[in-house]
Amino acid sequence: MITAFDTETHLIGPGRLAPTLVCLQWQDEGAAPAILHRAHARPVIEGWLQADNVLVGHNVAYDMGVIAAQWPDLLPAIFRKYDRDQVTDTKIRDQLLQIAKGEYRSYQDSGGVFHAINYTLEALTRRHCGVQLEKDIWCLRYSEFDNEPDTSKWPQGALDYALSDAFYALACYQRQDELAASTGRPLLSDQFRQARAAFALHLSSCWGLHTDPEAVEDVAAELEAERVELVGDLCRAGIVRPDGTANTKAAMALMEQECLAEGLPIGRTNGGAVSLSSEACDRFPDGSIMGQYSRFLKVRKTLANDIAMLRKGFDAPIQPRYDIADTFRTTASAPNIQAVNRGAGIRECFTPREGCVFIAADYSALELHTRAVWCLERIGFSRLAERLNAGIDVHSEMASKMLHMSYDDVKAGIKAKDQTCKDARRAAKAINFGYPGGLGAEKFVAYAKNSYGVTITEAEAYRFKAMWLESDPEMVEYFRMASALVAGGDTGEEEALFVNRWRRSRYTSLCNGRFQGLGADAAKEALWRVTRACYTEPASPLYGSHVVAFVHDEIIVEIVAGGAHEGLIELERLMAEGANMYLHRVPVHTEGVCMRRWSKNAELAYDLDGRVIPWDKKAEGSP
Numbered sequence: 001m002i003t004a005f006d007t008e009t010h011l012i013g014p015g016r017l018a019p020t021l022v023c024l025q026w027q028d029e030g031a032a033p034a035i036l037h038r039a040h041a042r043p044v045i046e047g048w049l050q051a052d053n054v055l056v057g058h059n060v061a062y063d064m065g066v067i068a069a070q071w072p073d074l075l076p077a078i079f080r081k082y083d084r085d086q087v088t089d090t091k092i093r094d095q096l097l098q099i100a101k102g103e104y105r106s107y108q109d110s111g112g113v114f115h116a117i118n119y120t121l122e123a124l125t126r127r128h129c130g131v132q133l134e135k136d137i138w139c140l141r142y143s144e145f146d147n148e149p150d151t152s153k154w155p156q157g158a159l160d161y162a163l164s165d166a167f168y169a170l171a172c173y174q175r176q177d178e179l180a181a182s183t184g185r186p187l188l189s190d191q192f193r194q195a196r197a198a199f200a201l202h203l204s205s206c207w208g209l210h211t212d213p214e215a216v217e218d219v220a221a222e223l224e225a226e227r228v229e230l231v232g233d234l235c236r237a238g239i240v241r242p243d244g245t246a247n248t249k250a251a252m253a254l255m256e257q258e259c260l261a262e263g264l265p266i267g268r269t270n271g272g273a274v275s276l277s278s279e280a281c282d283r284f285p286d287g288s289i290m291g292q293y294s295r296f297l298k299v300r301k302t303l304a305n306d307i308a309m310l311r312k313g314f315d316a317p318i319q320p321r322y323d324i325a326d327t328f329r330t331t332a333s334a335p336n337i338q339a340v341n342r343g344a345g346i347r348e349c350f351t352p353r354e355g356c357v358f359i360a361a362d363y364s365a366l367e368l369h370t371r372a373v374w375c376l377e378r379i380g381f382s383r384l385a386e387r388l389n390a391g392i393d394v395h396s397e398m399a400s401k402m403l404h405m406s407y408d409d410v411k412a413g414i415k416a417k418d419q420t421c422k423d424a425r426r427a428a429k430a431i432n433f434g435y436p437g438g439l440g441a442e443k444f445v446a447y448a449k450n451s452y453g454v455t456i457t458e459a460e461a462y463r464f465k466a467m468w469l470e471s472d473p474e475m476v477e478y479f480r481m482a483s484a485l486v487a488g489g490d491t492g493e494e495e496a497l498f499v500n501r502w503r504r505s506r507y508t509s510l511c512n513g514r515f516q517g518l519g520a521d522a523a524k525e526a527l528w529r530v531t532r533a534c535y536t537e538p539a540s541p542l543y544g545s546h547v548v549a550f551v552h553d554e555i556i557v558e559i560v561a562g563g564a565h566e567g568l569i570e571l572e573r574l575m576a577e578g579a580n581m582y583l584h585r586v587p588v589h590t591e592g593v594c595m596r597r598w599s600k601n602a603e604l605a606y607d608l609d610g611r612v613i614p615w616d617k618k619a620e621g622s623p
Contacts, residue, residue, distance in 0.1 A: 001053040002029045004170035007063045008142040008162050015316030017062075017206045018069035022142040023151065025162045027170050028053075033163040039149035042071060049077040053086065058121040058169045060089045060195065061202035069206070076536040082199060083532075085192040090169055091119045092194045093176045095324060100187045102491045102504030104326040125168045128175035133168065189500035194324065197524040200531035200547070201322035201330065207546040207558070208317025209337070212351045212597065216310045219345045223303050230296040237289045240296065251276055251293060258290050265442075279446040285455070302341055309335045310349050318350075322550070326505055327513035328496070328520045329552060338551045342453070342600070350598040352548075352558045357614045359568040360602075361575050361592035362554035363523075368394060369588045370522065371436055371515035374497055375474045376585055378481070384472050385586045394471075398428035401467050427454040431464050436475065438482065438511040441465070482510050496521070498582055518582060523553055526578030530555055530571060541566035542574075549598075556598065565612040568592045 005026035010019040024041040027033040036044060045067060048055055057063050064087070068075050081087050098104045098117060106114045117123070122133045138161040145154055180187040227244070234240035239251040252274040259266045264283055267275035281294030312318055320337040322330050332338045340347050352358050363369070365388075372385035387394055393411065400410040402424050413421030430448035439447055441461040448456045456464070469475055485492025486507050493504040497518050505513060531547055533540040534557070545559035545567060555575060559567045572590040580587045593602040596616040607613045 001051075002056055002170065002173065003027070003048060003053045004056040004166050004173060005048075005063065006057060006162070006165040006169060007066050008139075009066055010143045010146070011140065014312070015208065015319070017202070017208075017319050018065040020143075020146070021066050021070045022146055023162060025166045027163075027166045029170065033166050035151050035159060035162055037145070037149040037151055038070065045071075045074065046077070049074065049081050052084075055081065055087045056090060056169060056173045057087075058090045058124070058165070058172070060087060061198040064199055065202050065206055068203075078199075079532050079536050082192075082196045087195050087199070088173075088191045089195045089198060090121070090124060090172045090176065092198060092324075093173070093188055093191050094119055094124055096188055096190060096194070096501065097176060097179060099326050099328075100183075100185070100493075100502040100504060102493070121165060121168060121172070124172045128172045129168060131168070133164065138162075185502060186500040187502055190496075193499070193521075193524065194328075196528050197330075198322070200524075200527050201550060203531060203535070204547040204550060205319045205321060207548055208319040209313060209350050209548050210317055210353060211310045211313030211349045213311075213314050215345065215349045215351070215597070216307065216314075219310075219349060220303065220307045223299055223307070223344055227296070227299045227303065230292055230299065233292055234289070234296055239289070239293055244300075246293075246297070248276065254293075255280065255290060258284065258288070278450060279443075282446055282449040302344055302346070306335075306341050306344075306346050310346065313350070320549075324520075326503065326509060327516040328501070328503075329516050330520065330524075330550060337549050348597045348599050350549075351596065355561060356558050357561045357564050358548070358556055358595040358598060359559055359564055359571055359592060359612075360554060360556040360595065360598070361568070361572045361590045362551075363575070363579060363588045364591055365394070365432075366522065366553040366579070366588055367433060367436075367515045367519045369583050369586045370518040372586045373583050374514050374518060375478060377497055379474050379477050382472075382474050382586075384474070388586050394432060395425050395428040398431055398468065398471065399424035401471075402428065402464065423454065426452050427456060427464075430454055430456070431468050435465055435468055436478070436511060436515065438479065438508040478514075479511065482507055485510060519553065522579035522582045522588070523550075523555075525581055526575040527555060529574045529578045530557070533570065533574060541570040561614070564594045564614065568594055568612050 003026055005024065007024055008022045010022065012019055021038045021041070023035055023037050024044065025033060025035040064078055068078055095104065103117060106116050108114050122135065125131050125133050138158045141158070145158065148154065151159065176188065231240050231242075231244050235242055237254065239247050239254055241247055255274050255276060256266055262284070267277065267280035269275050278294060278297070281290050281297070284290040284294070286295065309318065318335065320332045321334050322332050325331050330338070368384060369388060372382045372388055375382035376385050384394065387397070396410050396414060397407055399421065400407045403410065403420070410421050410424070414425055427448065430452040434444050434447045434451070441458045444461045444465070445456055445458055448454050482492065485494060491504050491506050492510050493502060494510060494514070495502050497514070499521060503510070503513055503517070527547065527550055530542065533542040534545050534547060537543055541563055542557065542559070545557050545563070547555060548558045549556040555571065557567065557571060572592045575590045576588065593604050594612045594614045595602045596614045599615070602615040605613050605615060
């Protein structure tokens with residue numbers, strides 16, 4: 001049986017993503033919708049959690065989070081319900097259908113005009129039922145009924161609004177089933193795994209992250225000093241005004257002049273104007289005028305966006321919202337915790353609650369392993385897989401080729417913190433992760449600068465790509481297969497590896513999606529296992545701790561300081577166990593740290609008794 005349900009709650013607010021439940025409304029297939037106040041709802045929910053019915057909701061992770069916050073003792077039953085593939089989400093189902101069509105988030109009409117596709121219940125009801133739902137004033141007023149358990153005394157408008165959400169969630173679910181069946185493909189087979197991941201991510205958001213006021217203001221002061229210095233230099237060049245605003249017209253003229261002088265193509269916006277994007281500016285050395293201008297724009301943006309975001313974490317936790325991309329990697333917004341500024345000490349402003357530390361683990365080159373597995377399964381061989389299974393660090397291997405040094409010497413140089421070797425390995429990461437996505441030389445140069453902070457010329461980009469293809473010859477067939485899929489049009493269609501899930505996308509997204517999608521599957525499985533241990537397994541060293549951030553291949557957990565040693569061991573175990581469900585032919589390993597603040601520079605350290613101790617930026621690796 002299918003039961004579509006929804007909740008009405010007090011309002012969401014800062015630090016409050018699971019507000020107090022007011023009422024529960026639902027509709028079973030073939031029955032009339034029903035509603036109960038919180039005071040009477042628990043027995044119904046308990047019955048659902050024990051039964052074999054499938055629970056359907058729109059953004060159902062929110063509703064489950066509300067129920068879990070109201071009755072924490074129901075969490076084990078909620079997790080079991082998810083584990084039995086009995087909780088699904090009409091939003092996720094629609095995303096699966098649209099990704100399979102190649103129309104995720106937008107579609108192009110016959111006139112070539114793009115139209116946005118949204119995934120709210122209102123948008124789904126309009127698309128699938130031809131009905132325009134109205135978000136009237138009642139959606140903000142349910143707290144008024146908190147102390148009125150007799151719903152018969154509620155205004156009819158309040159009842160109708162609540163009941164309509166359950167009714168149309170069921171109607172959309174049924175229409176989605178019809179659409180999937182009409183294709184003859186199992187387009188919705190992945191719905192339950194994705195729903196599990198969404199719930200785990202929502203719980204992480206509900207707990208959230210705090211920031212250190214002193215660290216934030218120190219970073220703000222440093223950035224402001226840099227901004228002032230840059231304004232002075234750029235004022236003399238005439239492309240920034242004394243008040244700190246950009247003189248865009250003058251900057252465009254200088255960009256054009258510098259491109260002509262350097263023999264570089266002049267980047268253009270869609271409207272034909274000279275481009276001042278990061279991609280355009282980052283082609284110039286850091287010390288050049290255009291390089292300084294690029295840095296000025298980044299500093300200004302960091303002050304306006306990142307510092308403002310960090311200050312919100314002083315009193316209430318910062319609570320990012322997660323979603324999925326068309327490759328099935330996760331996305332994050334408000335803030336984008338997965339793309340926190342690598343510079344300026346922004347990450348180090350995130351700190352655990354008093355008495356706690358962060359433990360974090362990520363995978364050693366997850367997307368190298370997923371690409372190797374994909375090639376083994378679909379192409380039949382992979383030189384990359386052979387090297388990974390032999391324990392070779394392929395980034396150091398590529399760096400050795402770039403530097404014309406032996407592999408062992410580069411490894412020794414990196415261990416000794418030799419900057420040349422470290423820089424080459426960082427550039428090698430750009431090569432090993434950038435080229436598999438089908439990037440051309442010009443876009444690769446910008447990717448390397450923006451993603452890894454390394455400057456590579458176009459001539460070097462061509463040479464490095466040839467070196468890379470020589471190391472990974474299977475990629476010639478990889479790209480040929482992608483090209484064949486998109487032949488005759490600009491999109492191609494492909495089924496995910498190990499999962500009944502289809503994607504239709506353009507060439508570069510198709511290339512990226514193969515290994516990114518498998519990486520997402522592996523990491524989400526790990527996230528589910530870790531989150532389940534945190535909330536439902538009293539014997540686990542992670543029990544009572546909380547996942548606070550999920551950054552593609554990294555899971556960060558806030559745990560009581562005294563449990564960090566055992567917790568980290570368990571975190572690493574669960575992450576490896578979950579990922580290697582998919583990657584057993586090229587098993588991936590985890591690398592963990594313990595931190596007093598979030599940092600990519602954190603190093604694993606132990607006390608004299610061999611127990612993990614936390615790294616702290618201020619002590620540069622000391623406890």
